Amino acid sequence: MSLTLSKILRPRAGWYQGDFHANTHHSDGYHSPADLLNTARAEGLDFFAITDHNTTTAYPEFGDPADILIIPGLEVTMDTGHYNVFGLTRQYDWLTEVNVWPNAAPQSTRLLMEQMGRDELLVSINHPLLSPWAWLHPDTDLRRVHCLEIINDPSWDDNLQANPAAIAMWTDWLNAGLRLTAIGGSDYHHPRPRHAKNIAAERLGLPRTYVYAEALSGQAILTGLLRRRVYVSMGPEVSFQAGINGQTYDIGADMGAQSSDITFTATVSQAPRGSTATIIKNGERVAQTTINNEPARLHYQTQMTAAESAWFRLDVLSPDGAPLAVTNPIFGGTSRRPNRFTYGEFV
Numbered sequence: 001m002s003l004t005l006s007k008i009l010r011p012r013a014g015w016y017q018g019d020f021h022a023n024t025h026h027s028d029g030y031h032s033p034a035d036l037l038n039t040a041r042a043e044g045l046d047f048f049a050i051t052d053h054n055t056t057t058a059y060p061e062f063g064d065p066a067d068i069l070i071i072p073g074l075e076v077t078m079d080t081g082h083y084n085v086f087g088l089t090r091q092y093d094w095l096t097e098v099n100v101w102p103n104a105a106p107q108s109t110r111l112l113m114e115q116m117g118r119d120e121l122l123v124s125i126n127h128p129l130l131s132p133w134a135w136l137h138p139d140t141d142l143r144r145v146h147c148l149e150i151i152n153d154p155s156w157d158d159n160l161q162a163n164p165a166a167i168a169m170w171t172d173w174l175n176a177g178l179r180l181t182a183i184g185g186s187d188y189h190h191p192r193p194r195h196a197k198n199i200a201a202e203r204l205g206l207p208r209t210y211v212y213a214e215a216l217s218g219q220a221i222l223t224g225l226l227r228r229r230v231y232v233s234m235g236p237e238v239s240f241q242a243g244i245n246g247q248t249y250d251i252g253a254d255m256g257a258q259s260s261d262i263t264f265t266a267t268v269s270q271a272p273r274g275s276t277a278t279i280i281k282n283g284e285r286v287a288q289t290t291i292n293n294e295p296a297r298l299h300y301q302t303q304m305t306a307a308e309s310a311w312f313r314l315d316v317l318s319p320d321g322a323p324l325a326v327t328n329p330i331f332g333g334t335s336r337r338p339n340r341f342t343y344g345e346f347v
Helices: 033-042 093-097 109-118 159-175 218-226
Strands: 008-010 014-022 047-050 069-078 081-086 122-125 147-152 181-185 208-213 230-233 237-244 247-250 260-269 276-281 284-290 296-304 309-317 323-327 330-333
Touching (some): 014 069, 014 218, 033 047, 122 218, 147 159, 159 323, 181 230, 230 237, 237 309, 237 323, 237 330, 284 296
Parallel strands (some): 014 047, 047 069, 122 147, 147 181
Antiparallel strands (some): 069 081, 208 230, 237 247, 237 260, 276 284, 309 330
16 A cells, blocks of 8 residues: 555645546556546546555555545445445455455445445445446445445446436435435546447546545545535536525535525536526425526525425536536435435335
8 A cells, every 4th residue: 555645735625626436457447557647637636536446556656646636445346336445545354355356346245335434434336327337235234335426427328317317316315314425436447439339538537526625635535525525517616505694504514403594505607508507405496597607696595494304405407407517415404314224225
């Protein structure tokens, strides 16, 4: 292991942009670690997670770059689904159970996730509804999962349906009281179209995940994930805030049980003309505007009681209805206690 979570590349708080799903030629990617670093620089990323399939052997080859943060990760790869693990800083006992690509990882996914939790690592289910790599572990305890990849590599035609379906499933989880963080991942492997599969070129940082962190460091980015200070974007940059009783709450925040008027404010830039910005409450649209000028602004005012349970998020859709940006929610009222916890109860 040679990557660290403690090094601070920038000491200031702010929104940092990156990609949580990228591969090198240490598994099935095209790039060397050095080439992947240069690609991240060309894309203007602040960070990316290295998530080779079932191996961490690329780590030493990244060196110690001063301009790009690398999140040490791993894509646990099975015939029955893939999931990323973030925050690896040492040799863990369970790594011996995860065979080097292309062999399959063990089938004891539930026990493996429990051990990763004890090791204080973050777990994220990848492309959950994308065949043939869909998540097929109905007994997965979602309390052991921290993140869900709601937008995966747009170069795959099947993601035209799989990504919106993943967003809809995550919406069901939110309504059930589960608060997993939604993230994106380009699933980057190759810089050019792979004509044999008739798909478009992949692009590192598409989608791009924005994380509000107290600094640009691995630990701060992962803490931002846990706090849901995150939005996923196919291009637009957004802000989304709630104001209540003289206080302002940003993406991912919990306003607590307050009875008062609430004002939501959203801004959207770099979205195609004719796109729509929509505020969602508990899965239902409550405010919407068509984006014709930049930046577009959207305001929504409502009342809440302390006994109510609600969440609000901002979605940006293209003129043809495809997801362009999705924020994690702002929560309000009394927290809903889930009574469903397994993946299979939602699919």
